[in-house]
Amino acid sequence: MPMPTSLPEPQAVASSITRSAIFLVATLADGDAHAETVRAWCADVAAVVRAVGHRVPDGNLSCVCGFGSDAWDRLFGAPRPAALHPFREFGAGERMAPATPGDLLLHIRAEAMDLCFELATQLLGKLGDAVRVVDEVHGFRNFDMRAMIGFVDGTENPTGREAAGFTVIGEEDAGFAGGSYVMVQKYLHDMAGWNALPVEAQELIIGRRKLSDIELDASVKPSNSHSALTTLDDNGQEVKILRNNMVFGRPGAGEFGTYFIAYARSPAPIEQMLENMFVGRPPGNYDRLLDFSRAVTGGLFFVPSADLLEALADRGGAGQ
Template identity: 40%
Template sequence: MSTPQSGILPEANTDATFLVLLLQNDQKSLQTARQFSGSFPSLVDGLAAKYPDSKLSATLSFGSRAWKMLFKDQSYPQELAPFKSQRDGERLAPGTPGDILVHIRSDRKDINFELSRMVMAKLEDSALLEEEVSGFRYLESRDITGFVDGTENPERDNRAAVALVPEGQPLAGGSYIQCQRYIHNMPAWESCPVHHQEQVIGRSKQDNVEFSSEEKAPIAHIKRVSLKEDGKSLEILRHSMPYGDSQEHGLFFISYCHAARHFDLMLEEMIHADGDGHYDHLMNFTQAVTGNAFFAPSRDFLETL
């Protein structure tokens, strides 16, 4: 049975670090990056064993360009493709550069920092840092908008069923990852009455109670992303985290799934207006500035490199 990477299935931590890297296209860089990939699980294990209180875990994943460069001799993830940019009027979800994603999670920011330094030292000059974002738990696991985040996440054994390519399929134990960094327009959001914010989200703000189907407005975020196909819910496992400082802040959205198309369909519902002109009105208060798609192979895959 395939073993997933350690950062996929655990419940939320207090801190996260996201490293988005651009792979250099020369023989030495590719060899260094491939060797690093093979040693990544043991690198994480060593630091996690040294600081067990940190609950450290991490995931290493690759974009379509990097996979073709690094793993020509391996199966290609069937649904791995560059992030599909989407636009409808002023609403935009851009695709941006990114070959490798390192997603580090723990309950200690200093341990995330240590692993980040070790990763960059191992990679040397084979990959250039495109973006580094530090996420943190905000209040009672809320987004900076004030609403509890991740309430629709699968629980217990269903997390693996949603996030991992099932046994019997190529690259079993792997996971498709999509991530976006959003910047929130908090002055505009905070100028709205709470009851209007609740209509935009589809939940009560203070008590975190989901509205009934009849109560949800057709523009509510939860309604737009709650999709079904052949009577079955299309789910994703979210590990999103708030990030930022006093001047710029928002959400680093990241999802794991056994299929890339679940996220693609949700994003379409958020960005594009339907026949009645309805779209996700949360998009009126936040803007995606990055967009990347990756595949995280199983731990077994990495250790065979």
């Protein structure tokens, strides 16, 4: 995937994975005054991030702000990002990727939680009662980039120019160039059941060695392994997404989870991966990791470029 050139400055989509993160999903309150508050806030986000981050220059503080489909129409009207739509649900019954409410996403990252906490406090303070937070997750980096289930996460992430090529919108939607799409899901894990499996069985489910992170040979890797089902091919070229997953949990409450967050220049590859996992490729050949991991939230958001985010303060909503 070629890297887009001469684009508006993206938000901090491709920032490195930090030690701490806060994920905030909020819904918009009713009323034109509340919508105007959110629009005006768009012009302030970058300045607030700079002010908080300047206090700890090596803290690697960043924030990515995204908007859901319905929120975009209400806040900003037309034109709208070409591929923005409500989260698509996949699967059925207990193996389900559900859609849950969400108009605004904040992905805050830093090397220390105090920076994340301060930025979240400042940004939400400016929004006041214009939004209601419906999901808040405080994530942390787990040992050597390992997920809650003990396997290294994000090994195949694109980097550098390749990351921009797979995550930043270009000429295909010129009015929204420099933007990205982001999908989030919160997964809860049955750690007792998972840990009861022999390591060899876990490796067949994931498609990688647990200690070394080396991918299993094609001759032994099952077609329903997580690795196999989330690998996409387009005319001989692998299609990648950028994952920034983080671990979270409350041991006292028996809660052990992974916050899945993935960026791409189109929702299509992420949605294809979810369909492969929850429905199966072919149908029925689903991701056996889902026997131990349950998705409890799901949202799709558009991330405008940094330039457009600031300019959105002057946009009107539907019908304006």
